[in-house]
Amino acid sequence: MTEAAVCPVPHENRVHPLGPPAGFEEAISNGPVRMRWPNGVEGWLISSYAGVRQVLSDQRFSANRNGGPEMRTEGEPVLDAGQPGNMNSMDGEEHLRLRRPLSRGFMVKRLNEMRPRIQRIVDEHLDEMERAGTPADLVSSLCLPVPSLVIAELLGVPPEHQALFQATAREMLGKNGSRAEYEAKAAELGQVIAKVVAEKKASGDTSDMIGLMVNETDFDMDELMLLAIGLLVAGHETTSNFFGLFTLTLFERPDQLEILQRDPSRADVIVEELMRYTIGRLGGAGIARRALEDVEVDGVTVRAGEWAAVSLHANLDEELCPHASELDLERRAVSHLGFGFGPHQCLGANLARAELQILLRSLFTRFPNLRPAVPVTEMSFREDMITYGASAIPVVW
Amino acid sequence: MTVRIDQTGCIGSGQCVLAAPDVFDQSDDDGLGFVVIAEPPADLLPGVRDAVDRCPAQVVSLEE
Numbered sequence: 001m002t003e004a005a006v007c008p009v010p011h012e013n014r015v016h017p018l019g020p021p022a023g024f025e026e027a028i029s030n031g032p033v034r035m036r037w038p039n040g041v042e043g044w045l046i047s048s049y050a051g052v053r054q055v056l057s058d059q060r061f062s063a064n065r066n067g068g069p070e071m072r073t074e075g076e077p078v079l080d081a082g083q084p085g086n087m088n089s090m091d092g093e094e095h096l097r098l099r100r101p102l103s104r105g106f107m108v109k110r111l112n113e114m115r116p117r118i119q120r121i122v123d124e125h126l127d128e129m130e131r132a133g134t135p136a137d138l139v140s141s142l143c144l145p146v147p148s149l150v151i152a153e154l155l156g157v158p159p160e161h162q163a164l165f166q167a168t169a170r171e172m173l174g175k176n177g178s179r180a181e182y183e184a185k186a187a188e189l190g191q192v193i194a195k196v197v198a199e200k201k202a203s204g205d206t207s208d209m210i211g212l213m214v215n216e217t218d219f220d221m222d223e224l225m226l227l228a229i230g231l232l233v234a235g236h237e238t239t240s241n242f243f244g245l246f247t248l249t250l251f252e253r254p255d256q257l258e259i260l261q262r263d264p265s266r267a268d269v270i271v272e273e274l275m276r277y278t279i280g281r282l283g284g285a286g287i288a289r290r291a292l293e294d295v296e297v298d299g300v301t302v303r304a305g306e307w308a309a310v311s312l313h314a315n316l317d318e319e320l321c322p323h324a325s326e327l328d329l330e331r332r333a334v335s336h337l338g339f340g341f342g343p344h345q346c347l348g349a350n351l352a353r354a355e356l357q358i359l360l361r362s363l364f365t366r367f368p369n370l371r372p373a374v375p376v377t378e379m380s381f382r383e384d385m386i387t388y389g390a391s392a393i394p395v396v397w
Numbered sequence: 398m399t400v401r402i403d404q405t406g407c408i409g410s411g412q413c414v415l416a417a418p419d420v421f422d423q424s425d426d427d428g429l430g431f432v433v434i435a436e437p438p439a440d441l442l443p444g445v446r447d448a449v450d451r452c453p454a455q456v457v458s459l460e461e
Contacts, residue, residue, distance in 0.1 A: 057455060096408065103409030104428035335451045343408050345453035350411055 006034040006042055017381050017390070018248060020283030020313065028283075028311060032300045035285060035309065037069035043307030044300060045285050049317035049337070051298040052310040057342035061289035061308065065089045069288045069307055071386055072175045078182045079172075085219070085226030088344060095343060098227065101217040102347055105154065105209040111350045114154070118358050121149050126366045135373045138247060138393035142363065143240045147355055151235030154351065155228060156200065156208030161192050169233040173386045186229055193228045197221070231348070239352045241382075241389025243359050245282075246274045248379075248390060249327065250364075251372050259329040260364060267361040269333050271353060274360075276336035277327040280315030282388060287340065312337050367397040400432050400445055403456040412451040417444030421457075430457070 013022045027033055028047040035045045046055050055061055065088075066081040081089035087098045104110075122142075129141045145162065152159040168189050171182035193210065200211040209231065213224050250257040260270050288309035291302045302308045314337055316325045321334045339346035346352070364370060372379075373394035380391045400420060402413070409428035413421035420434050420441055437445055442459075449457045 057453070099408055100427060100429070103411075106411070107409070107423045107425075107428050108411040108414045109423065335447070341453050343406075343454055345408070345410055350415070 006036050012383055014282075014381075017376060017379065018245065018252070018278070019281055024283045024313070028313065032298050037285075038072060039070040041067070041069045041307060043069060043288060043309060044297070044302055045309050045311055046297055047311040047313050047317075048298050049314045049319045052312070052314040052337055053341050054297055055289055055308050055310050056287070056337075056340060056344070058295060059092070060292050060295045062091050062292050063089055063095070063289060063344055064091065065288070068290065069285075069309060076179050078179050079226075083222075083226060085223035085230070087227065087230070098219070098223065099343070099347065101213065101219075102209070102227065102231075105212050106347055106350055108350055111354050114150075114351075115354055115358065117153070118146075118150055118355055119362070121146055122358050122362045126362060130366070134396040135394050136396075138395050139240070139244055139390060140392070142359070143244045143389075143393070144236065146359060147239040147243075148236040150351070150355055151232055151348075154209055154235070155231060156196055156205075156210045157192060157228075157232065158196075161189070164189055164192070165232045165236055168229065169237045170385070172229075172233050173237060175384050175386060189229055189232070190225050193225060197224065234346075235348055235351070237385075237387050238346075239348075239355050241387050242275070242278065242352075243356055244390045244393055245278050245388075246271075246356065246360065247363070247393065248372070248376050249274060249278050252376060253327060256327055256329045257364070260360065261368065264361040264365055266329075267357040268353070269331075270329050271356045271360060272333040272336065272338075273327065273329050273331050275338035275356075276315045276320075276334065279312045279338045280324075280336075283311060283313040285309045286312055287344075310337075367395075370395055370397045372396075398436055398442065399460045400435055400437060401458050401460070402430050402432055403458070404429050404431070406454045406456045408454045410453050412453060413448040413457050416448035416451050417441060420445055421448060 007027060014020065015022050028045065032044050032046050034042060036042050046052055064081045070077060079086050087095060125142050125146055129136050148162045148165055149159050168185040171185050196210050197214055200214040204215055205211040206215050210228060213219050286309060288307045291304050291306050291308060293304045295302045297308060318324050320336065321331065339349040373396045379393060382389055382391050407429045409423060409430065411423055413430045414423055420432065420437050421430055422433050423430055445459050449459055
């Protein structure tokens, strides 16, 4: 094959806030392309369904991110690959040692037991929204506080520190965040967590994640601290953004919203389709892996030492399902890549599913006439974060 | 038709339990997936095939 041209990763300038960056679909239309990230690192971008699954699960690719692509142009990465507890940058046994004990806390049956509690938290926030009346901001009244409270409870951290979780997330996941600022926030959050750790150690309690890590694993304090901060940050930031994006997607498609409203008991299947479509449609370059040896992917050779990033635009690949570029809430759940794939697949996927299902069903049942107060194209979106979402969603009912 | 999970690579994601709740479960001790019905009846096979496909660690297999 001929040497492909290297282009900057199109990651900004979305023509539509729920669509891909300008020029992105054209850039990937002929298979893998060479990309240059804002920090100057070059590599391949893989965007087919089979290719993305391969990059994320083939052991010839390493998750170690040292020297890898960054979405920001200056400053050092917030986390070092070798930092204790930095699970996302580990491979093989080293990764499994941390991952497996955490999986226990996110077991399907454990989360099913949490559903009534999540429902109560959602209902309380809907009550408050209803009391305060229209117009309301869906992000600050529902999308942000619900996942924050749920993850705090799952970890065993007092929920009154919500604002601190959010500030830490901004530094950890912000494209303009600084390492010094992150470390200051992490130290502050560390004091909150250290207090919980001491309590769990004294009581022997294993009913929440911190209790489980303290009393039933061999994690040291540095590992435990970073894992707990990571869970708090990841736990509220992603679910919150996606719930907002799902709602906006439905506002644009009354025909599809009607499918949900006709049978809200199908919320579980509907969440999978919204996830597949919404994430696929946003496109862009995501997680990168480094080849440990030469690996063939989608007809190109990723040389040993080279980077290969994946695009979740792969969720719109016809290989995954028929008419894949269309939202179809009557579709059965398919094996989409919205939570990633391979050993690093989102640890909190089952929690996110439970939250998104309950939020979606409850919101549109409570407010059957819910609609945006301004057009989606006039709302403001957070382009400054690695995680994308609406800054505010003004609604009326 | 025999269902297997290779626990050496299992990450305890629970995707198999979501795909086929009658066939798979997760251990209370370590969260890892295990097979409840090793030779499932035909009506449960579509769920098992889903589990094979969805397992992020690719450790679920169905020997036909």
